Amino acid sequence: MKRIGVILALALMAGCGQTEDTMDLSGTSWTASTIAGDDVDHTITAVFSDDTLSGSGGCNRYNGAYEAHDSTISFPQAFMTTLMACDEPVMLMESRYLELLAGVDSYRVEDGVLTFFTEEEPVIRFDEVSQDLSGTSWSVIDYLTESGRTSVLSDVDTMLELAEDGTLRANAGCNTISGTYEADAGVFASSGLGMTEMYCEKPDGLMEQEAGIVEALAAARGYSVEGHTLTLWDADDVIVLTMTSR
Known part of the structure; x- marks a missing residue:
């Protein structure tokens, strides 16, 4: 015993x-x-x-x-x-x-x-550092273009809001972007992305910036939160968006 x-x-x-x-x-x-x-x-x-x-x-x-x-x-x-x-x-x-x-x-x-x-x-x-993105809000630092990662235009407020109900809302300086997202354990996906149809002439490059951010958001397949920074990358592990918490 x-x-x-x-x-x-x-x-x-x-x-x-x-x-x-x-x-x-x-x-x-x-x-x-x-x-x-x-x-x-x-x-x-x-x-x-x-x-x-x-x-x-x-x-x-x-x-x-x-x-x-x-x-x-x-x-x-x-x-x-x-x-x-x-x-x-x-x-x-x-x-x-x-x-x-x-x-x-x-x-x-x-x-x-x-x-x-x-x-x-x-x-x-x-x-x-929590990896839960629901209910968070971010400002874009840079995004991927054909010529590489590009910083957002100065004096242009950009934002991405990821709601707790799985919807997202973004603005790259002109139009409002909306859709849905899923984020869990480092895997990210957005769907149903759409936006309003305004045209903004100034500052130069604003519409190109908006298109680039939408394209990067659609391509995102993974994510990580480090400190106050959210990084999204595509299926090839290339960084497509870098953001800071608002």
Whole structure:
């Protein structure tokens, strides 16, 4: 009986180990809240795919491979980063973040907070970024054209509203665009897109911008929310729209 009791206890302990503490990080997105105990006053992000961690260090983009099992995590290679320069406080925080990140050896997820540890000491904490698009509103930053990604015209207010009932409404500066959408687990699709038939002469390029945004929206097949940014990409994994929350 004593042996059976020990076996049952071990089984219960193993079952309890499969909790949110050791959730699969793939497909999740996070924003850093504290680094080495200091509050983060600008946006630092971490986005996990199947085997890659990418994001923004506050100034530069970074990416690298990660390996996670149960509550352990490691980054076997040095992170690749862009080489932009920003204000000194931002660069110092970014450098500290990447330095600490490289030495992380375990993690825990609890109540929407991801904590990275080094030798059992918490070094970085993140808040989860919701991937639920229902009830959100966005302004377009850039969109894909034949010549590449193009920034929206200055002084032109653009918006995309994704309602909780599955309808969408957008405006690229002239006409109102409407339709329906589905967004779940990184998969995005719009349908029934239509718009009013106004013609706006100014500013130059406005109608071309509107047509480009509608075309990009129709082509979108995937999405990700990172920090305050929503990115949509097509079936070939090419980014077609980048937006910021309103």
